[in-house]
Amino acid sequence: xxxxxxxxxxxxxxxxxxxxxxxxxxxxxxxxxxxxxxxxxxxxxxxxxxxxxxxxxxxxxxxxxxxxxxxxxxxxxxxxxxxxxxxxxxxxxxxxxxxxxxxxxxxxxxxxxxxxxxxxxxxxxxxxxxxxxxxxxxxxxxxxxxxxxxxxxxxxxxxxxxxxxxxxxxxxxxxxxxxxxxxxxxxxxxxxxxxxxxxxxxxxxxxxxxxxxxxxxxxxxxxxxxxxxxxxxxxxxxxxxxxxxxxxxxxxxxxxxxxxxxxxxxxxxxxxxxxxxxxxxxxxxxxxxxxxxxxxxxxxxxxxxxxxxxxxxxxxxxxxxxxxxxxxxxxxxxxxxxxxxxxxxxxxxxxxxxxxxxxxxxxxxxxxxxxxxxxxxxxxxxxxxxxxxxxxxxxx
Amino acid sequence: xxxxxxxxxxxxxxxxxxxxxxxxxxxxxxxxxxxxxxxxxxxxxxxxxxxxxxxxxxxxxxxxxxxxxxxxxxxxxxxxxxxxxxxxxxxxxxxxxxxxxxxxxxxxxxxxxxxxxxxxxxxxxxxxxxxxxxxxxxxxxxxxxxxxxxxxxxxxxxxxxxxxxxxxxxxxxxxxxxxxxxxxxxxxxxxxxxxxxxxxxxxxxxxxxxxxxxxxxxxxxxxxxxxxxxxxxxxxxxxxxxxxxxxxxxxxxxxxxxxxxxxxxxxxxxxxxxxxxxxxxxxxxxxxxxxxxxxxxxxxxxxxxxxxxxxxxxxxxxxxxxxxxxxxxxxxxxxxxxxxxxxxxxxxxxxxxxxxxxxxxxxxxxxxxxxxxxxxxxxxxxxxxxxxxxxxxxxx
Numbered sequence: 001x002x003x004x005x006x007x008x009x010x011x012x013x014x015x016x017x018x019x020x021x022x023x024x025x026x027x028x029x030x031x032x033x034x035x036x037x038x039x040x041x042x043x044x045x046x047x048x049x050x051x052x053x054x055x056x057x058x059x060x061x062x063x064x065x066x067x068x069x070x071x072x073x074x075x076x077x078x079x080x081x082x083x084x085x086x087x088x089x090x091x092x093x094x095x096x097x098x099x100x101x102x103x104x105x106x107x108x109x110x111x112x113x114x115x116x117x118x119x120x121x122x123x124x125x126x127x128x129x130x131x132x133x134x135x136x137x138x139x140x141x142x143x144x145x146x147x148x149x150x151x152x153x154x155x156x157x158x159x160x161x162x163x164x165x166x167x168x169x170x171x172x173x174x175x176x177x178x179x180x181x182x183x184x185x186x187x188x189x190x191x192x193x194x195x196x197x198x199x200x201x202x203x204x205x206x207x208x209x210x211x212x213x214x215x216x217x218x219x220x221x222x223x224x225x226x227x228x229x230x231x232x233x234x235x236x237x238x239x240x241x242x243x244x245x246x247x248x249x250x251x252x253x254x255x256x257x258x259x260x261x262x263x264x265x266x267x268x269x270x271x272x273x274x275x276x277x278x279x280x281x282x283x284x285x286x287x288x289x290x291x292x293x294x295x296x297x298x299x300x301x302x303x304x305x306x307x308x309x310x311x312x313x314x315x316x317x318x319x320x321x322x323x324x325x326x327x328x329x330x331x332x333x334x335x336x337x338x339x340x341x342x343x344x345x346x347x348x349x350x351x352x353x354x355x356x357x358x359x360x361x362x363x364x365x366x367x368x369x370x371x372x373x374x375x376x377x378x379x380x381x382x383x384x385x386x387x388x389x390x391x392x393x394x395x396x
Numbered sequence: 397x398x399x400x401x402x403x404x405x406x407x408x409x410x411x412x413x414x415x416x417x418x419x420x421x422x423x424x425x426x427x428x429x430x431x432x433x434x435x436x437x438x439x440x441x442x443x444x445x446x447x448x449x450x451x452x453x454x455x456x457x458x459x460x461x462x463x464x465x466x467x468x469x470x471x472x473x474x475x476x477x478x479x480x481x482x483x484x485x486x487x488x489x490x491x492x493x494x495x496x497x498x499x500x501x502x503x504x505x506x507x508x509x510x511x512x513x514x515x516x517x518x519x520x521x522x523x524x525x526x527x528x529x530x531x532x533x534x535x536x537x538x539x540x541x542x543x544x545x546x547x548x549x550x551x552x553x554x555x556x557x558x559x560x561x562x563x564x565x566x567x568x569x570x571x572x573x574x575x576x577x578x579x580x581x582x583x584x585x586x587x588x589x590x591x592x593x594x595x596x597x598x599x600x601x602x603x604x605x606x607x608x609x610x611x612x613x614x615x616x617x618x619x620x621x622x623x624x625x626x627x628x629x630x631x632x633x634x635x636x637x638x639x640x641x642x643x644x645x646x647x648x649x650x651x652x653x654x655x656x657x658x659x660x661x662x663x664x665x666x667x668x669x670x671x672x673x674x675x676x677x678x679x680x681x682x683x684x685x686x687x688x689x690x691x692x693x694x695x696x697x698x699x700x701x702x703x704x705x706x707x708x709x710x711x712x713x714x715x716x717x718x719x720x721x722x723x724x725x726x727x728x729x730x731x732x733x734x735x736x737x738x739x740x741x742x743x744x745x746x747x748x749x750x751x752x753x754x755x756x757x758x759x760x761x762x763x764x765x766x767x768x769x770x771x772x773x774x775x776x777x778x779x780x781x782x783x784x785x786x787x788x789x790x791x792x
Contacts, residue, residue, distance in 0.1 A: 116494060121557055127520070127523055157520075162439060165517055
């Protein structure tokens with residue numbers, strides 16, 4: 001593995017480390033894909049679609065850095081790191097179907113480009129292919145560590161789907177009466193388990209760290225993971241596209257529950273809260289779609305000389321279309337999203353989230369201090385430590 | 397386990413055996429679901445949704461019967477049998493999303509009832525929960541058999557998603573120039589591997605059968621699985637709802653590739669083939685949906701006195717709506733589906749499929765004969781053998 005310069009505190013160095021891991025892991029995924037592919041099938045080409053897009057490869061990097069900072073070997077940890085990337089991308093593909101997202105990493109989502117059936121199956125295929133490399137670990141790592149890795153992955157997938165279910169249930173019930181703790185617990189299950197806790201655990205298991213120390217490192221990872229997600233919520237509102245890499249304000253348009261928005265909802269007056277909940281329940285406008293009423297008005301204009309839609313007529317068409325199941329409900333308008341932004345501003349919710357992110361980063365730092373002495377000094381330990389600084393730097 | 401009467405040749409007895417297995421497996425799935433459920437989450441209730449519907453539980457029954465006919469114990473095989481049922485139902489949920497099916501086993505599909513996001517996640521959760529019971533096998537079965545089961549499951553999931561990808565690629569390309577062998581290979585991967593081959597393999601591994609004999613039984617299962625699917629294709633066209641349990645003719649409405657239809661396409665004249673391909677590419681009519689043009693005509697009638705849609709006007713509206721992405725293309729009509737039925741009739745394609753199903757059932761019988769001597773006589777061996785007779789009886 002190319003040894004990038006020490007990343008501590010330096011985002012560019014962190015970027016170089018992540019990139020090096022990304023290339024290693026993509027090569028490993030290519031090895032995992034069966035050589036005797038079914039002829040003419042697009043399945044395995046599509047499996048590489050998301051991993052080959054511009055991505056951080058944070059999970060494999062955390063896994064590799066942990067293993068190597070504990071004296072473990074790169075070759076020993078690579079298959080497990082690649083499996084984490086397979087899981088991550090399978091979750092992304094299914095998430096994109098679930099949210100009907102249009103874009104992912106600068107390109108159309110897989111189901112936009114190839115349809116829902118193929119996208120769901122490609123995600124399933126990535127989950128399916130992740131088992132064999134973990135069984136192959138037995139030959140290289142021995143039985144004990146390999147079984148511990150399998151147990152950790154079983155736990156990880158359970159936590160992820162439970163966290164996802166929590167969030168989907170909130171959306172379905174239109175639930176906004178949530179405390180910080182409800183949100184942070186969901187984030188821990190949905191995101192931290194597979195993005196932080198399990199990568200660090202697998203790296204430590206491969207390096208044959210003893211169980212008590214593995215738990216100490218996992219606790220660091222849990223706190224770092226929560227801090228990262230809250231930081232992400234803040235950047236989604238306040239970042240700039242270049243540094244953040246995603247659409248600014250996207251969470252508001254999607255009506256996503258974030259620590260920020262939940263704080264606003266708790267702080268707002270009953271009237272503000274009702275209005276905000278109404279706006280958040282509206283879908284985001286679809287790209288290039290005309291409202292059905294407008295489309296009808298245009299058609300009427302061109303079909304029936306002199307025909308004009310009265311407000312009552314428009315209303316009637318709207319209701320009829322809604323009843324027939326073809327109309328979408330009205331979408332959020334820019335003015336409505338501005339209303340949400342101003343409400344957030346007025347209640348100081350970004351500052352609240354900033355405080356929470358920094359507190360969790362601080363907790364992560366303390367957890368890391370407890371491990372620091374038995375981690376080898378060098379680029380790998382620096383990466384782990386550098387990620388804490390990274391949260392601090394971006395949140396401020 | 398209740399010992400049902402010998403099922404050989406008797407569909408009612410086979411039904412009783414399957415039912416007994418179904419109840420055992422549902423109880424086992426309840427044990428697999430974590431006791432410390434997240435509060436207020438609907439995830440685990442929804443996981444039981446499909447398994448609790450009227451279903452055959454063929455896969456667990458095959459697994460249990462194989463194990464017990466080899467002297468293995470029920471308690472030893474139940475977790476693996478339950479995992480097969482979890483996989484099967486996860487595939488069904490994702491298949492229903494992929495095909496946008498309306499009904500499953502007499503009730504609305506999961507995504508119709510709870511939305512695509514929750515349905516995709518529930519399927520993922522069932523896949524996620526299937527790993528831990530296979531790891532827990534180590535404590536009860538010992539390491540060797542448990543690892544062989546994990547390897548068999550890894551192979552099974554790979555075959556299933558590859559088979560599914562083959563079929564999805566055909567649909568996407570509008571591919572109808574396929575030989576029987578192309579279809580049978582797809583069926584073997586998509587259906588026989590997880591519904592027949594792997595259940596029999598897992599049962600045999602639990603009973604500690606030697607590898608050569610496991611392969612002999614797997615070959616029986618492979619042939620039986622292919623025979624079953626071709627039989628299913630025939631019953632879909634020629635069965636009666638009561639015995640078949642699904643909609644008669646559904647495959648034609650869905651434009652599914654079957655051995656029957658592929659034979660018709662190969663036998664038809666170029667003109668017939670082109671017309672059939674055009675019809676098959678049309679979607680099936682959605683339940684209760686009015687065509688957009690009809691809806692508009694009704695609206696116009698009620699809005700604009702004396703307004704009437706000319707044929708050119710209807711056409712124009714249809715194109716405009718299609719351009720705006722809200723209209724569905726025209727759906728198959730009953731007359732068009734009758735055209736397909738008559739084409740199938742004229743080319744003797746059902747008889748062709750019947751011959752193939754009986755040939756594969758005969759091959760399965762020969763494969764079973766090679767195993768018969770080392771299977772314990774009794775209800776479990778009778779179930780395995782009875783399934784061959786079952787294909788014979790239903791296809792004739």
